[in-house]
Amino acid sequence: MKIIAYLYSDPVLESPPDPAIFGWEIDRIYRDLGDRAQLDRLLAECESDGADYLLIRRLEELGDSVQQVCDAMEKLEFLGVQVVPTETEVNPLNPKISRADLLKSIAEIQRDRHSRQIRKAHAKNRIKALPPPGKAPYGYRRGKDRYALDRAAAVVVKDFFEHFLLYGSLRGAVRYLERKHGKKISVTTGRRWLTNPAYRGDLRYRNGAVISNTHVPIVSREEAAQVDRLLRRNRKMSPRTASAPRSLAGLAVCGECDSPMTVSRVTSYHSDREYLYLRPIRCPKQSKCKALPYDRLLQQTIEAICRDLPEAVAQLEMPDEGRVEGEFKGAIAEKETLLSQLPELCDRGILDSETAELRAYKLRTEISQLQRQQAQLPPVNLREIARAVSIPQFWLDLSESERRFYFREFIRHIEIIRQENSWNLRVLFIF
Structure with missing residues (x-):
């Protein structure tokens, strides 16, 4: 018993499938990319050498239209080759199939061909870096x-x-x-x-x-x-903490009850003056942990950053940012060189235009990925930033919103350590 298999894929739409999907007991596998030259060879060799079974994924791989699929199936049936589609629920070659199932199978082939034509048109626009279909983004x-x-x-x-x-x-x-x-x-x-x-x-x-x-x-x-x-x-x-106006919102944690702390605002009767406090949100203790004055906690947080941040940064083992950025630039330059060589390869007949466009598309996507990774590298040295923000005057000149921005760049959370008649804090950095 001779078993052969046929795989068709359009490189514009998909990557070539793995031949192992049919298993290992296959005498020969014919594979086509874009055209169907191997399908013609398969039919010719079946006519001369014969075969018992032909494994394919779907019937529509036998042609670009329903008529081409029917012609290929008719020739295979005449040669005595039984076609076995592995990814189709209904096999129209089954002699016991009903007329309704046969019509359903033909309709599926037609829908697949129409869908493939639309996706192929979109893929060609994608390879040429044209905008995707639909309305342009606002702006x-x-x-x-x-x-x-x-x-x-x-x-x-x-x-x-x-x-x-x-x-x-x-x-x-x-x-x-x-x-x-x-x-x-x-x-x-x-x-x-x-x-x-x-x-x-x-x-x-x-x-x-x-x-x-x-x-x-x-x-x-x-x-x-x-x-x-x-x-x-x-x-x-x-979400509410991320947009809170106060700089310590979402950062302070009570060390006694392990509860997050929220900013509370208190005003005096017949007075415009307001008082800010940090209080635990979910204190499980019978005698609740007391609220703490916000301004004093803010001042101690700034003092802790100025005192502890340079030492914490100095202990970090950081890679050489210049070397990492140089590696990205080298990889990008290498792919840009390959991209610039494609027109010459087309002129020399080594590549056809379709293959060159597909290769250029893949190179541009790889360059885009490298550029995104390069842009996410730290823009300046972390040690230089630590020296700048370790000056108390830097923090005092900022608004609450600006302080919030910088606090969240460095601080994981602030632990409030309560003592008998006082309290202290410990700042835990994100690194």
């Missing part, structure tokens, strides 16, 4: 072959990003957008804006591939990397 309009800036809307998006970078609060940036520009969006939409590659000058497609520098960006690479870091940092906090 852009669709041009002939790329996104073009909608200058009025782009100002709104730019202002949204700048506010988020300044204060690190997504909800605050959403409220600011409505207050200043009258543009009302949800928090979910705001988060999509912050993570959308289109605003960074890149295109992201449905398959997850990203191609860099396809149109004019609204946000620079450095700003985009900072946005990603802020989002990762805020993800560890509750």
Whole structure:
């Protein structure tokens, strides 16, 4: 008994499948990429040498239309080769199949062919770095072959990003957008804006591939990397804490009852003066842990940072940032060199135009990935930052929102250590 197999894949749409999916008891496997030259060879060798079974994944792999599939099946049946589709629920070659199931199988082939044609058209546009189908993101309009800036809307998006970078609060940036520009969006939409590659000058497609520098960006690479870091940092906090106006919100923890602490505001009767306190949210003790004055805790936190941060940074074993960045630049330059050599290879006849376009697409996606990783490297040396923020005057000149931004860059949490008639604190850094 002779068993053969046939695999067809379009390199524009999918990666070549693993031949081992049919098992190991196969006499020969014929594989086609894009065209069906091996299918013609299979039919010719079946006519001369014969075969008992042909394994395929789906019937539609036998042709680009229903008529071509039927012609191939008819010839195989005439040669006495039984076709076995492994991924099809209904085998139309089964002599006991009903007419309804046969019509259903033909309809599935037609739907698959139509779907494949649409996906192939989209894939060709993707290889040429054309915008994906659908409406352009807010801030852009669709041009002939790329996104073009909608200058009025782009100002709104730019202002949204700048506010988020300044204060690190997504909800605050959403409220600011409505207050200043009258543009009302949800928090979910705001988060999509912050993570959308289109605003960074890149295109992201449905398959997850990203191609860099396809149109004019609204946000620079450095700003985009900072946005990603802020989002990762805020993800560890509750949404309300991440946008709280006070700098110690979400950082203080009571060492006695292990409860997070929240900022409470108290005002005096017939007075505009207010008092801020930090109190435990969920204290399980019968005699609740007392609230602590916010200003004193803030002052001690600044003193602890100025005293302990340089020593904590000095003990870190950090890689050579210059060497790491140089490795990224070298890898990017190497792929850009390969990309520039493709036209010459086409002129010499080594590559055809379709293969060159596909290779260029893969190189551009790899370059985009390397550029995103490079942009996320620390922009400056951590030891230099530690020296700058270890000056008390640096903290005193900041607003509460600005202090909140810097506190969350360095602090994991602040543990309040209560004593009999006093209290102390311990600052735990994120590194």
